[in-house]
Amino acid sequence: MRPTSPLLLGAFAAVALAALAGGAWLAFGPSPLEIEAEEALPLPPEPPRLADGPEMERCLGMLRGDPEGAREFAQRWAEAEGGEGAAQCGALALLALGEPAPAAERLERLGVASRAGPAARAAVFTQAAQAWIMAGEMNRAFAAATLALTLTPDDTDVLVDRAVALGSLGRFAEAVADLDRALRMDPTRADALVFRAAAWRHLDRAEAARRDVERALEITPDSPEALLERGILRQLAGDTEGARMDWERAVELAPNSATADLALQNLALNEAGPSRR
Template identity: 45%
Template sequence: MVAAGNPVGAQSEDQEQAARYANCMDLIELDADQALEQAQTWADLGGGDPASHCAAVALLRLGHHAAAGEELESLAASLEQGFAFLQIPILIQAGQAWFLAEDLDRAYAIQTTALAREPNNVDLLVDRSMTAATVGDFDGAVSDLSRAQANAPQRADILVLRASAYRYLDQAARALADVERALAMDPGNAEGYLERGNLRRLAGDDDGARNDWVEAASRAPDSATAAAAQANLAKLDVKVE
């Protein structure tokens, strides 16, 4: 016997919609253009919030950051009750979209709004710290990263980001302590080697800086981290083969 209020047809439709949503999100990783086209067609056919979300994420992946930000922010404000659980993840994506669109005031405002609802959300804290650091508010970045680190003490990346913020605040001892902890926790962390190299260079230890930057470049080839390490090495007249 089927329980009252839970008809088989409705349950089947929910399952079908969930599967279609999952497939659409997976397709973004393979072909964002096709995912966007499918999501827009699905939305026109009544796909509702899942279709709109998939379309917005596809826009974000395709580099249409401002358009994605608009869509994600609007969607977060109008979610149907059954999809309210997606509000914070969508706000996180909206903040990231506006950050990438270089609308930092809007990114910060969205991140702050979301944090008022989930004050210990580590991803939100990290994202807002990066927004703060980009506008030169390194004290704010340290504050957010310290709260994030308290809630995710196993994440080396948070320590590396805080080390960078401390460096900009001319707090070299704290910066070095953070990056050393990060590398002890994650010896393969390329960003950690890049940051420690920066700190060693500022301390006048060119050999130590060189070694760390070479390590950073070798740990993450063809990455932004490697490019930064190579640029620093070039200033020391050193080339990595």
């Protein structure tokens, strides 16, 4: 199999870079391709969750604007026998405060010990998987996502999350398998199409990658991530001008994002010429 250029960086690298920069997505929030790095704080999850009631609503409502306050509230709530709800919100507060590894560990323990129903426990494992991605621990992210899928096997969001972990680990064929499942259930998921295009590219399946990225752009014409990927495919096919146009458009659409950073790196390589790629 002919390797694709390791220096042309696409969708899987964008997720990893956004995670390291603090960009997070949580279950029931926007997908990885819909969040920018500056929107780092997690969105409060919607049901199913481990607890409901005014305390949970108050704690979750503080996550974006006052994560330290959410952490302190969760601690007081836990001391007052807040149970699983206090534990979940406390872990999410740690994530919002930039401590993804301890947050992920807490969420995993909570998912194992919880007596809630399968959907709520799966949501907790999904949050753990996303926290592990933020921590750069892709093997643990894969394991947590797999636990979530044992409880809710047809959850397209979790399938996409696990595919992100697999792609970041270089397990591209397995990533394709998860994305195939997700797209069978929801053929309009542009993010899944972009990730599958990236996986196909790494597997030297350029035509399949082009089909997926063009379909993604039909669904979301201004997707910076799809433009980033299409630019790579155009560059690899010798269309330097087309690649430049795609990457410049990605930067224009999302100037302060991880995707823009990678597009700018690719533009610099483009300018440097073949000897540098």
